[in-house]
Amino acid sequence: MAVVLSLVLLWLVIVYLPFLMPGWRALLGLCVALGLFHLGVRLGVAGWTAAEVPAPLVATGNFWLDLCVWALPVTILARAAGLAAKSWGVKGRWLGAVTLAGLLALPAFWAGQGAMTLWSRRPAPAACTARPIPILLSGIAGAVPWSEAIMLYLGPDIRREGRYPLLPRHGRAICRETSGGRDGLRITALSVRAAAFQRERCGAARLPDGEGSLCALLRDAGAEIVPEKMVFFEPGGIRPGDFGIPAAPTSAGTATGTGERLVVVPDTGLGEISATCRLAPAADGRLYCRMRRKIVEGLDLFWEIGALPEDLSVVLTGADALARETCATVFDVPGCRAAP
Known part of the structure; x- marks a missing residue:
């Protein structure tokens, strides 16, 4: 259980890292760093066979590709929206609301994806399928x-x-x-x-x-x-x-x-x-x-x-x-x- 909680906390820190960036330069620098890390995960072991890849690198790569890559674009865009609102002069409660909306963007995106999946899998009407x-x-x-x-x-x-x-x-x-x-x-x-x-x-x-x-x-x-x-x-x-x-x-x-x-x-x-x-x-x-x-x-x-x-x-x-x-x-x- 302790290992699972540690992984969850690590994931939260990584995906919400954009909200710790105080300005555009810091956010851009983070994007570059994350992009280079992603490139390294994708290409860094291209010359190795599966048996040659060290187990820690396999675990790191799987954690990154399976849990982080799909979530980071959402939080990066949400933080960019907050910085844009701040640069346009939004202050006080309104800026807080924009920031809160950005923090909730990831779970909202996740819930939206789940709802769309369920909607796409809904069965045909029973009255129709009862007939040949x-x-x-x-x-x-x-x-x-x-x-x-x-x-x-x-x-x-x-x-x-x-x-x-x-x-x-x-x-x-x-x-x-x-x-x-x-x-x-x-x-x-x-x-x-x-x-x-x-x-x-x-x-x-x-x-x-x-x-x-x-x-x-x-x-x-x-x-x-x-x-x-x-x-x-x-x-x-x-x-x-x-x-x-x-x-x-x-x-x-x-x-x-x-x-x-x-x-x-x-x-x-x-x-x-x-x-x-x-x-x-x-x-x-x-x-x-x-x-x-x-x-x-x-x-x-x-x-x-x-x-x-x-x-x-x-x-x-x-x-x-x-x-x-x-x-x-x-x-x-x-x-x-x-x-x-």
Whole structure:
């Protein structure tokens, strides 16, 4: 406890040191000294490895960078405001008020930062998140749950136009853009991670019919046929390379790249499955395969999965069936469960 109190007192002395400066020259000199010390902390051990830095220097550097650097600019500016008020002729009680405000600037800044952090993390309205998210992809209406398995994209810029429903600021944006869940959110792509969906949604006591049928399929299916990623997208609305999607639907005539081969599974009742698979297996012995097909006009499906070479046909067939069931859960279009 004594060590902690000593560190707290040392921190208070350092961060409030600007208020001991009687004038502008002293404050400027302190700023120069602190700047040189900061430069020394940053660059003084640049030629050393982590193991070569003496422990006292490590402790000093961490104390300075973690506890002092962010606080000193506030107290320096607060003291500068007090000196400016004094030079403008402010005296007596008013000067005391300015000085007191300067002393309180640091805790006020700290409290303000905390309040802003809490405000930025506030959840989306409960009335909105109680409803599924209505979406429109190429004019095709659908709905998805509020789930960590779901990622929505409003345009080709996946960083700026991505929406992750469980991220608070994205959830609030979705609620604004859908008028509280009443209007369809226009998107160009929907990414679904089936494994995350199964983990998060399928343990619920009550599920919508569509989700219930998908969860039943996930329970019956082995983990080896669950695609690592599924993307439903508008062909002209995204940059396929951002998702690892082939430039065109895969078929028996698809040209393969270096280190790839085409695997074709005969008609399964839902159409032929053609996927491009790597020639060399990964460290876990699996071959990674990608498949893209057209569902209906304006809506394509992409999925990728890894499979052991001897199980390739079975895994590709199961993955395609699971992807189509996911499609039917989201979109009410005949192409999800029928051959294109």
